Amino acid sequence: MAAYKGHQMNPDKFEKSQIKIILLVLPLVIITAIPIVFIFFHAFKPMEELFAFPPKFITLHPTLDNFRKLMKASRSAGIPISKYVFNSIFITVVVVFGSLLISTMAAYSLSKLRFKGRLTIMKINQIALMFVSCAVMIPRYLIVNKLGLVDTFFAQILPLMALPVGLFLIKQFVDQVPDSLIEAAYMDGAKEWTIYLKVIIPLIKPAIATAAILVFQQVWTNIEASNYYVNDESLKSLAFYMNTLASTSTSNTVAGQGISAAASLIMFLPNLILFCILQRQVMNTMAYSGIK
Amino acid sequence: MSEKSLLKKNKQTSSVGRRMHSNPNGYWFVLPYALLFAVFILAPVVMAVVLSFTNFNAIQFPKFVGFLNYINLITSDDTFMKFVLPNTVKYALIVGVGGYILSFLLAWALANLPKGLRTVFALILYSPSMTTGVAMAVLWKILFTGDQTGYINSWLMSIGAIDEPIIWLVNTNYLLPIVIIIGLWSSMGVGFLSILAGLLNVDESLYEAAAIDGVKNRFQEMIYVTIPCMKPQMLFAAVMQIVGAFQNGMISTLLAGNPTPGYAAQLIVNHVEDYGFIRYEMGYAAAVSVVLLLIVQIFSKLSNRLFGEKE
Numbered sequence: 332m333a334a335y336k337g338h339q340m341n342p343d344k345f346e347k348s349q350i351k352i353i354l355l356v357l358p359l360v361i362i363t364a365i366p367i368v369f370i371f372f373h374a375f376k377p378m379e380e381l382f383a384f385p386p387k388f389i390t391l392h393p394t395l396d397n398f399r400k401l402m403k404a405s406r407s408a409g410i411p412i413s414k415y416v417f418n419s420i421f422i423t424v425v426v427v428f429g430s431l432l433i434s435t436m437a438a439y440s441l442s443k444l445r446f447k448g449r450l451t452i453m454k455i456n457q458i459a460l461m462f463v464s465c466a467v468m469i470p471r472y473l474i475v476n477k478l479g480l481v482d483t484f485f486a487q488i489l490p491l492m493a494l495p496v497g498l499f500l501i502k503q504f505v506d507q508v509p510d511s512l513i514e515a516a517y518m519d520g521a522k523e524w525t526i527y528l529k530v531i532i533p534l535i536k537p538a539i540a541t542a543a544i545l546v547f548q549q550v551w552t553n554i555e556a557s558n559y560y561v562n563d564e565s566l567k568s569l570a571f572y573m574n575t576l577a578s579t580s581t582s583n584t585v586a587g588q589g590i591s592a593a594a595s596l597i598m599f600l601p602n603l604i605l606f607c608i609l610q611r612q613v614m615n616t617m618a619y620s621g622i623k
Numbered sequence: 624m625s626e627k628s629l630l631k632k633n634k635q636t637s638s639v640g641r642r643m644h645s646n647p648n649g650y651w652f653v654l655p656y657a658l659l660f661a662v663f664i665l666a667p668v669v670m671a672v673v674l675s676f677t678n679f680n681a682i683q684f685p686k687f688v689g690f691l692n693y694i695n696l697i698t699s700d701d702t703f704m705k706f707v708l709p710n711t712v713k714y715a716l717i718v719g720v721g722g723y724i725l726s727f728l729l730a731w732a733l734a735n736l737p738k739g740l741r742t743v744f745a746l747i748l749y750s751p752s753m754t755t756g757v758a759m760a761v762l763w764k765i766l767f768t769g770d771q772t773g774y775i776n777s778w779l780m781s782i783g784a785i786d787e788p789i790i791w792l793v794n795t796n797y798l799l800p801i802v803i804i805i806g807l808w809s810s811m812g813v814g815f816l817s818i819l820a821g822l823l824n825v826d827e828s829l830y831e832a833a834a835i836d837g838v839k840n841r842f843q844e845m846i847y848v849t850i851p852c853m854k855p856q857m858l859f860a861a862v863m864q865i866v867g868a869f870q871n872g873m874i875s876t877l878l879a880g881n882p883t884p885g886y887a888a889q890l891i892v893n894h895v896e897d898y899g900f901i902r903y904e905m906g907y908a909a910a911v912s913v914v915l916l917l918i919v920q921i922f923s924k925l926s927n928r929l930f931g932e933k934e
Contacts, residue, residue: 340734340825340830341734342735342736352732353736356729356736356744359729363747363750366751366762366766367747369766384772384777385781388774436652436653436656437652437655437656439652440648440652444646444652446646446647455665456660459660459664460862460866461862461919462668462866463866465869465870465873465895467670467671467912468895469899469908469909470666470674471663473670474667478662495664496863559900591765592765594761595759595761602753603753606746613816615820617813617819617820617821618820618821620820621853621854621856621859
């Protein structure tokens, strides 16, 4: 019998055999990281380094000039940047909490309550994972328009609340909650609402964290809503504003590049920080992400 | 139903029995999600299908035209047949299928590393997909600036690969490859994480058993043990990958405008945008988007064939 050497999946510590793998992966990791590192450097470049020729990748004298100019640019446009920041934070907070509330409720119901149509709803949601949302921009606009949501905050909130992949991941996670726990709660006289709050929610925190990240990413960087559903400048989101700034100022001016790099960094950082904080929960949730 | 009568009922029938029967509270819990889902996700798709059979300019009421839009798409839309479709197929194969294989291989490699290093690598590989391509369009515009002050041009010239700066975002030869590279760059998304988690959760004893049964090397192990064990994750990742790939296609018009120079990087999502929001031929745009949804369906059917649980 061949001696089983012990496979190296998920090893506890560093071994020599891993060097080969690291050498294979490292170049790709570095290539992936370069554009992101570049944005960091570029955002902090002073004017003379932005104009430097040949262009330098690394920033030698970091400065906050670009961020300062970003603030100034917005002041001259009539609406202060703080308004866009407020809009974006407001929209993001409402959508993330709203979305988590409705998806966890639906997940609990689809996973643990028996009623007619349950399987159909699940099936439809699963198919909806495949919908490419930008393909149906037009009909969605028509619906938002018909509902009279144009030029309201609702236009930027309601269409983003239902996220099929969020529900899917949470539901898979609720499936892992043992039925006996729920039976016990029923025995104690608990109703569904109590079970949802006291049993389900505390047990599915990793899935909630994961869905939160996914929803956050969708909302925080969303420009479609501001672009198509909102004409009132004072209701638009930060992402939209950053995008217009970027597309008007980068077209040719080198000075604009620094400003738009600063803008991109502001859009990117919250995602990165959130993911760093919650990555353990995400991996935990992903373990149950399979489609059966 | 009051709390008392519920309790009474609870005592009469076993709690298991009650849960197995129709529970109307289920509807209440699923209702808010179902409502928003129906209005903003399902209805647009249904409407797209309906509109695709009409002539609609966004002002007058849509006029039913049967299959005319689809017939036009196949027979008289030269741009679609000559540029959009081939571009889309190339893009989908490289970014969708290629990106999927790449994310599996990378996840597999990472699963063989200790936790600390793995987490750092996974974070870096995942980070591009955190922001939609849209937010990063600026970054690529700076890197691919078309004169000698552009970073890529300057670097290529300094190592002697090119003599003159290349106008990347206008040159029809380079536009599609650039969009594909950006697509691959940002394709280590949720699917990648799902595969990684799946790999880490394969039962260790299976590898032992496989070794005893004569599985000799890591490659055989991957084919005979790992992949069959994590089919559900493979399927989920495949769906996420292909949808993400098409979604990211929007970047090409952000980089080079719509239509892209010489339609060089015009993908099907950009074609929809072109007809829908620029020419206001909504019926025709809807037909194109239905074709897009069908293409995604085909890809996911194929993945289902490969990784679906067979009964």
